[in-house]
Amino acid sequence: MTMSKSTPHNLTWHREPASEPLDANEDTLALVRSMVKDGQRTALVDTLKKWDPVDVMQMLTRLRLKHARKLFQWLPADPSIKVIAELRPEFRAILLQEATLEQFRDILAELDPEDASEILNEFPEDVAEELAQRLPDVETLASRQIYADDSAGRIMARKFVALPETCTVEHAIAQIRDEAKRIRKIFTVYVLDASNHLVGTVEVGKLLLAPTQKHLADIMNRDFIAVSADTDQEEVLRLARKKDMRTVPVLDRDGHLVGRVTPKQLTRIASEEAAEDMLLMSGVSSEAKADDTVFRIVRGRLPWLLTGLIGSSIAATVVGSFEDQLAAAAILAAFIPVTMSMAGNAGLQASAVAVQGLATGAIWTGDLFYRLFKELLAALCNGAIAGVILACLVMAVSLVFPIEAPHRLALATSLSLLTVTTLAAMVGATMPIVLDKIGIDPAMAIGVFITSSNDILGVLIFFLMATAFYLG
Known part of the structure; x- marks a missing residue:
């Protein structure tokens, strides 16, 4: 060289x-x-x-x-x-x-x-x-x-403006001007009681429009959310989005104000969590980096790959257990990838929506059953449409190639597609919520777990339907 x-x-x-x-x-x-x-x-x-x-x-x-x-x-x-x-x-x-x-x-x-x-x-x-x-x-x-x-x-910033509730608007504005050089961006003034506990917040815009002799206690917002210093940053982001807050106050164990999570930090958290969820959904460790060594890459990805291998092996075992059915009607093998693909896609779609809803706080306990009911109806509709299309394709192909009992094959495949799509969507919609309830990152539900479970479920249902309606 x-x-x-x-x-x-x-x-x-x-x-x-x-x-x-x-x-x-x-x-x-x-x-x-x-x-x-x-x-x-x-x-x-x-x-x-x-x-x-x-x-x-x-x-x-x-x-x-x-x-x-x-x-x-x-x-x-x-x-x-x-x-x-x-x-x-x-x-x-x-x-x-x-x-x-x-x-x-x-x-x-x-x-x-x-x-x-x-x-x-x-x-x-x-x-x-x-x-x-x-x-x-x-x-x-x-x-x-x-x-x-x-x-x-x-992650909190320790620079903030905190004033007693007896402070006047005029004095508060003067204090903000004094702090302007030390704190680059001030969005909220925090109001403290005599014991230095946080009792309210006042947005700067509201402060500028209020009469100068008013006290902060008269104009402050008492319906605010504060987090403890030990709160996970993902939960901070969820609360900020839920209440549409630009900054989030942080309290110590005694309830005293010690900092604030700024808009810059909230944006960074959102970016980090999105990147982490993307990695988890792809079956990659959330700690993976572009410059990882070979050992770190293997250590981060191998467990997920082995999990997928176990799921695929179980699905293969299920297929093998229906060896007699395949020997009796080899054409059934052509529909295995169709069924598994539909199950995986339906599960991933439903779980992606559930994970997004949990991350943004859009899923509330009160409307949980309503959301699941909507997922059920949507899955039934999607499955029915896909099943009808597949049945039509089977009948069309039977006009060109000889297929034994095409009507029964069309019925079996369309019913299996309807059932698989519906069940896979319900699994995908519920698994992230269950994981979230037990303290596991719901993004882990997407990818390996959803795909593997729905593959197993899909082939099992397909062969049961084929046995009952086509070979029976």
């Missing part, structure tokens, strides 16, 4: 096995060393940002220490943070010299505490602790670590 200094974009790296350097990477190492010596920072960094962090890590450990340190200092926070995560502790200790830690400290010090805390979570624990001690808001960052990941306490 021949490379020149004028073509840094040709830098490539071949992933090396453990403790086994590859000769194919020697030209790349020579060119990187030359670019570091010549100070070609922009060209080299632009290229390395496109590399996988594991490859950058391997390349750094093959360079001389002074070159590796200099290059690492050139790298921006991303991907250098991911590179640190891949380094073994002994390499990390050598690479992270004082200047590098100070470089990261300067970057994090410019961020809001909640953003800095989120980035620190990407660092290995030892590096995160070292950096946290160097930051000006070390106490704020440390207090966040007492809360669980994905909790309201971990």
